[in-house]
Amino acid sequence: MNHIYLERHDTDKNLHRFYQMFVTPGIFGDWSLVREWGRVGSPGTVRKDWFCCEEDALAAENKLVANKGKKGYQPKPSK
Template identity: 50%
Template sequence: MSVVYLTRRDPSRNLARFYRMLMAPTLFGEWALIREWGRIGSGGTVRADPYPNAGAALLAMQALVREKKKRGYVMKTAEPV
C-alpha cells in the first residue's frame, strides 16, 4: 500500500489544507485510488476511484500529485496521527 500526504498552508489567508492518497487492492481484483482531503485537524471528504490494475492507479496518483504541487501543496514525509 502506497500513501502520499500533501499539505498546503497560508496563514495570511487562514488556509490549512491536506490531501492524502493511497492505493489498495479491492475484493474484485481491481485497484482503488483512495483520496481524502479537507482542512487540517478535521475529518475530510473521502473518495475511492477503481482502476483495472495497480499501474493505472499509480499513474493517476502521480498525475494528481503533480496537479496538487502546481497549486502549492508540498509533500510530507510522514503523516500526522
C-alpha cells in the first residue's frame, strides 16, 4: 500500500490543509482509492472510490497527486 500525504500552507490566508490517499484491495477483487482531506490537526473528510482493477485505482491516484501539486500541495512525511 502506497500512502501519499500532502500539505498546503498559506499563512497570509490562514490556510493549512492536508490531503492524503492510498490504494487498497477490496474483498471482492476490486480496488479502492481512499482519500482524506481537511485542515491540518483536525479530522478530515473521507471518501472511497471503487475501481475494477489496481491499475485504474493507481491511475486515478496519480492524476489526483498531479492536480494537487498544481494547487500548491507538497509531499510531507506520512503521519
